[in-house]
Structures are given as C-alpha cells and as structure tokens.
Amino acid sequence: MKKLMVMLVLVxxxxxxxxxxxxxxxxxxxxxxxEELDKRLKLSPxxxxxxxNYAYELAKEQLALYKKQQAxxxxxxxxxxxxxxxxxxxxxxxxxxxxxxxxxxxxxxEERLSGIDPNAKKKKKKKGEEEDKVVxxxxxxxxxxxx
Numbered sequence: 788m789k790k791l792m793v794m795l796v797l798v799x800x801x802x803x804x805x806x807x808x809x810x811x812x813x814x815x816x817x818x819x820x821x822e823e824l825d826k827r828l829k830l831s832p833x834x835x836x837x838x839x840n841y842a843y844e845l846a847k848e849q850l851a852l853y854k855k856q857q858a859x860x861x862x863x864x865x866x867x868x869x870x871x872x873x874x875x876x877x878x879x880x881x882x883x884x885x886x887x888x889x890x891x892x893x894x895x896x897e898e899r900l901s902g903i904d905p906n907a908k909k910k911k912k913k914k915g916e917e918e919d920k921v922v923x924x925x926x927x928x929x930x931x932x933x934x
Contacts, residue, residue: 812850813843813846813847813849814846816846816850817842818839820842820845821838821839824838824892827895828884828888828892829888834888837883838883844876848868848873852869877896
C-alpha cells in the first residue's frame, strides 16, 4: 500500500511539474508579439498579416534555440545564426511599416533590448513637484537610494 501511495504521489508530482514548465508554441509567441505591435502601431490588416509571418518565423527560431539549450546541444554558432535571422526579420518588418509607425517600432525594439516593461505603470511627477526624500536614519532603514 505504501508503494502505491508513493507511486501515486510521484506520478502526480511529475504531471504538475510538466504543466508548470509548459513552453509556449511558436504560434502563441507570434500572436502575443503581434498583439502588442498592433496595439502600439495600429497596423493595417495587410501589415498585420505580413508582420505576423515574420514574428512566427522568429518565434520558430527562438524555440529551436531554446530546445537546443535544453538538450545540451547548443553551440555559439546557433546564437549567432539566431541574431542574424532576428536582424533580417527586423529589417523586413521595418520595410512594411509607415514612417510614423517606424519611429514607434524603433522605440519598442529599444524597450525590449533594455528590458523595459511597457505595461509597467510609471509614477509621474507634477510640474514643479519634487520627489519625496527621506533623510536620516529612516532613509537608511527604507533602503532608499536617494541622495
């Protein structure tokens, strides 16, 4: 009976671990990417279709690289190849966009490279308002980096 219980717990543990580690498909990655681009760039239906195809190709390359890393067959040349494909697809996407969309697209790419989350809320200061500074021992306790 103990062996049966241990075996059941083991099987359930593996099943839950497998669900927690679900890797998105290329379609899911491309869809998420195109939704953000469409929201920010206001793509036409034609642009959306073309850019989706490029995003899908990039997602396939990204997943292939991830699978190689997981399998332990990853080489530096694989990463170089991925970056070449990424740069080529970025050029192709830029060719499809209008000049006003291109400016916003460059900003999106810059945000992604720097790791900035576009959905993060930014606290705006009103004109003439200074940042609250905590001084003395309270400033040290709070871990604030304010000068």
